[in-house]
Amino acid sequence: MDTDQYNLMDYSLLPLNYYVDDSIFDNFFPERIRKISKVHWTPLAIAKKAASFLAPVPGSKILDIGSGIGKFCIAAAHAFPDSEFHGVEQRKDLFDMAVEAQRRSELRNVRFLHGNFTEWNLEYYDSIYFYNAFAENLIDVARIDESIDYSPGLYAYYSNYLCKALENKASGTRLVTYHGYVHHIPLGYELVKQDLNKPLRMWIKK
16 A cells, blocks of 8 residues: 555545454554554553553543553544543654544544653543553664663663552552553552453453
8 A cells, every 4th residue: 555645545444344443543654653563552452442441431531641642542542432542752753653643533622742651641541551651672673763761770760650640649540451461460450351362351440
Protein backbone atom coordinates (compact mmCIF):
# COMPACT_ATOMS: atom_id res chain seq x y z
CA MET A 1 0.00 0.00 0.00
CA ASP A 2 1.28 3.47 -0.88
CA THR A 3 0.70 5.51 2.28
CA ASP A 4 1.35 8.75 0.40
CA GLN A 5 -1.59 7.87 -1.82
CA TYR A 6 -3.78 7.26 1.23
CA ASN A 7 -2.80 10.64 2.65
CA LEU A 8 -4.61 12.20 -0.31
CA MET A 9 -7.74 10.12 0.17
CA ASP A 10 -10.99 10.82 1.93
CA TYR A 11 -10.50 9.10 5.30
CA SER A 12 -14.14 8.04 5.31
CA LEU A 13 -12.92 5.43 2.80
CA LEU A 14 -10.77 3.62 5.36
CA PRO A 15 -10.81 -0.15 4.77
CA LEU A 16 -13.62 -1.93 6.58
CA ASN A 17 -11.08 -4.08 8.43
CA TYR A 18 -8.98 -1.08 9.52
CA TYR A 19 -9.82 -1.69 13.20
CA VAL A 20 -9.52 -5.49 12.94
CA ASP A 21 -6.43 -6.28 10.87
CA ASP A 22 -3.13 -5.13 12.40
CA SER A 23 -1.34 -5.14 9.06
CA ILE A 24 -3.97 -2.83 7.54
CA PHE A 25 -3.87 -0.44 10.51
CA ASP A 26 -0.06 -0.40 10.61
CA ASN A 27 0.25 0.17 6.89
CA PHE A 28 -0.85 3.78 7.31
CA PHE A 29 2.41 4.50 9.14
CA PRO A 30 6.01 4.82 7.89
CA GLU A 31 8.02 1.66 7.32
CA ARG A 32 10.17 2.14 10.42
CA ILE A 33 7.00 2.21 12.53
CA ARG A 34 5.58 -0.89 10.86
CA LYS A 35 8.79 -2.82 11.49
CA ILE A 36 8.54 -2.40 15.27
CA SER A 37 4.78 -2.78 15.54
CA LYS A 38 4.79 -6.29 17.02
CA VAL A 39 7.20 -5.22 19.76
CA HIS A 40 5.98 -1.74 20.69
CA TRP A 41 2.32 -1.24 19.68
CA THR A 42 -0.66 -3.00 21.22
CA PRO A 43 -2.36 -5.50 18.85
CA LEU A 44 -5.88 -4.47 17.94
CA ALA A 45 -7.49 -7.55 19.50
CA ILE A 46 -5.64 -6.92 22.78
CA ALA A 47 -6.63 -3.25 22.74
CA LYS A 48 -10.31 -4.11 22.47
CA LYS A 49 -10.08 -6.80 25.15
CA ALA A 50 -8.30 -4.42 27.52
CA ALA A 51 -10.73 -1.61 26.79
CA SER A 52 -13.72 -3.81 27.57
CA PHE A 53 -12.38 -4.03 31.13
CA LEU A 54 -11.12 -0.45 31.43
CA ALA A 55 -14.39 1.10 30.21
CA PRO A 56 -17.10 -0.78 32.11
CA VAL A 57 -19.63 2.04 31.90
CA PRO A 58 -20.26 4.99 29.55
CA GLY A 59 -18.26 8.04 30.51
CA SER A 60 -15.21 6.10 31.69
CA LYS A 61 -11.94 8.02 31.37
CA ILE A 62 -8.88 5.97 30.44
CA LEU A 63 -5.21 6.97 30.17
CA ASP A 64 -2.61 5.09 28.13
CA ILE A 65 0.88 5.78 29.53
CA GLY A 66 3.43 5.79 26.71
CA SER A 67 0.84 5.81 23.93
CA GLY A 68 3.28 5.79 21.02
CA ILE A 69 1.50 6.12 17.68
CA GLY A 70 -1.89 5.91 19.41
CA LYS A 71 -2.87 2.40 18.38
CA PHE A 72 -4.40 1.35 21.70
CA CYS A 73 -6.40 4.56 22.11
CA ILE A 74 -7.68 4.57 18.53
CA ALA A 75 -8.81 0.93 18.60
CA ALA A 76 -10.30 1.25 22.09
CA ALA A 77 -12.11 4.49 21.31
CA HIS A 78 -13.62 2.98 18.18
CA ALA A 79 -14.89 -0.03 20.14
CA PHE A 80 -16.19 2.06 23.07
CA PRO A 81 -17.42 5.39 21.67
CA ASP A 82 -19.13 6.40 24.93
CA SER A 83 -15.85 6.45 26.89
CA GLU A 84 -12.89 8.84 26.75
CA PHE A 85 -9.39 7.67 25.88
CA HIS A 86 -6.27 9.79 26.37
CA GLY A 87 -2.71 8.85 25.52
CA VAL A 88 0.45 10.55 26.76
CA GLU A 89 3.69 10.24 24.77
CA GLN A 90 7.01 12.02 25.25
CA ARG A 91 8.38 11.50 21.71
CA LYS A 92 7.16 14.35 19.52
CA ASP A 93 7.24 12.40 16.26
CA LEU A 94 5.13 9.57 17.70
CA PHE A 95 2.74 12.07 19.25
CA ASP A 96 2.33 13.73 15.83
CA MET A 97 1.60 10.34 14.23
CA ALA A 98 -0.99 9.60 16.90
CA VAL A 99 -2.71 12.94 16.28
CA GLU A 100 -2.77 12.16 12.56
CA ALA A 101 -4.22 8.70 13.28
CA GLN A 102 -6.95 10.33 15.36
CA ARG A 103 -7.73 12.74 12.52
CA ARG A 104 -7.79 9.85 10.08
CA SER A 105 -10.22 7.90 12.26
CA GLU A 106 -12.45 10.95 12.89
CA LEU A 107 -12.99 9.69 16.44
CA ARG A 108 -13.99 12.41 18.88
CA ASN A 109 -13.46 10.49 22.12
CA VAL A 110 -9.64 10.41 21.78
CA ARG A 111 -7.07 12.95 22.88
CA PHE A 112 -3.28 12.75 22.75
CA LEU A 113 -0.94 14.60 25.09
CA HIS A 114 2.69 15.39 24.35
CA GLY A 115 5.01 15.13 27.32
CA ASN A 116 6.22 12.96 30.16
CA PHE A 117 3.44 11.17 32.05
CA THR A 118 4.77 12.64 35.32
CA GLU A 119 3.59 16.05 34.08
CA TRP A 120 -0.08 15.02 34.06
CA ASN A 121 -2.62 14.56 36.81
CA LEU A 122 -3.63 10.90 36.89
CA GLU A 123 -6.47 11.65 39.29
CA TYR A 124 -8.66 12.63 36.33
CA TYR A 125 -8.76 9.04 35.08
CA ASP A 126 -10.88 6.08 36.16
CA SER A 127 -8.60 3.54 34.49
CA ILE A 128 -4.99 3.16 33.38
CA TYR A 129 -3.52 1.12 30.52
CA PHE A 130 0.16 0.30 30.72
CA TYR A 131 2.22 -1.57 28.11
CA ASN A 132 5.49 -1.54 30.09
CA ALA A 133 6.68 1.72 28.56
CA PHE A 134 9.63 1.96 30.97
CA ALA A 135 11.40 -1.25 29.88
CA GLU A 136 13.54 0.55 27.29
CA ASN A 137 15.53 1.95 30.21
CA LEU A 138 16.72 -1.53 31.16
CA ILE A 139 17.58 -3.01 27.78
CA ASP A 140 19.62 -1.68 24.88
CA VAL A 141 17.89 -3.71 22.19
CA ALA A 142 14.51 -3.16 20.54
CA ARG A 143 14.44 0.49 21.55
CA ILE A 144 12.20 2.70 19.46
CA ASP A 145 14.96 5.24 18.84
CA GLU A 146 17.67 7.21 20.63
CA SER A 147 15.76 10.48 20.91
CA ILE A 148 15.25 10.24 24.69
CA ASP A 149 17.47 9.45 27.64
CA TYR A 150 17.66 5.91 29.02
CA SER A 151 19.00 4.65 32.33
CA PRO A 152 18.18 2.19 35.14
CA GLY A 153 17.74 5.27 37.32
CA LEU A 154 14.97 6.55 35.07
CA TYR A 155 13.30 3.15 35.18
CA ALA A 156 13.32 3.27 38.99
CA TYR A 157 12.07 6.88 39.03
CA TYR A 158 9.21 6.26 36.61
CA SER A 159 8.23 2.99 38.28
CA ASN A 160 8.19 4.54 41.75
CA TYR A 161 6.24 7.55 40.49
CA LEU A 162 3.60 5.37 38.85
CA CYS A 163 3.37 3.09 41.87
CA LYS A 164 2.76 6.07 44.15
CA ALA A 165 0.19 7.53 41.75
CA LEU A 166 -1.65 4.19 41.65
CA GLU A 167 -1.58 4.01 45.44
CA ASN A 168 -3.32 7.38 45.57
CA LYS A 169 -6.07 6.39 43.16
CA ALA A 170 -9.59 5.86 44.42
CA SER A 171 -11.13 2.50 45.21
CA GLY A 172 -12.54 0.96 42.04
CA THR A 173 -9.72 2.23 39.81
CA ARG A 174 -9.05 -0.21 37.00
CA LEU A 175 -5.61 -1.08 35.65
CA VAL A 176 -4.51 -3.23 32.73
CA THR A 177 -0.88 -4.26 32.31
CA TYR A 178 0.42 -5.87 29.14
CA HIS A 179 3.81 -7.64 29.14
CA GLY A 180 5.29 -7.50 32.58
CA TYR A 181 5.45 -4.85 35.29
CA VAL A 182 3.61 -7.07 37.78
CA HIS A 183 6.16 -6.57 40.59
CA HIS A 184 5.48 -2.81 40.62
CA ILE A 185 1.73 -3.05 41.23
CA PRO A 186 1.03 -1.55 44.70
CA LEU A 187 -0.79 -3.35 47.47
CA GLY A 188 -4.54 -2.93 47.30
CA TYR A 189 -4.85 -3.87 43.62
CA GLU A 190 -6.50 -7.24 43.12
CA LEU A 191 -5.74 -9.29 40.02
CA VAL A 192 -9.19 -10.19 38.76
CA LYS A 193 -8.45 -11.55 35.30
CA GLN A 194 -5.44 -12.59 33.25
CA ASP A 195 -4.56 -14.19 29.95
CA LEU A 196 -1.25 -16.03 30.33
CA ASN A 197 -1.02 -16.84 26.63
CA LYS A 198 -1.06 -13.11 25.96
CA PRO A 199 0.52 -11.54 29.08
CA LEU A 200 -2.49 -9.37 29.80
CA ARG A 201 -3.51 -8.73 33.41
CA MET A 202 -6.49 -6.81 34.74
CA TRP A 203 -6.60 -5.27 38.20
CA ILE A 204 -9.06 -3.38 40.41
CA LYS A 205 -8.17 -1.31 43.44
CA LYS A 206 -10.13 -2.41 46.49
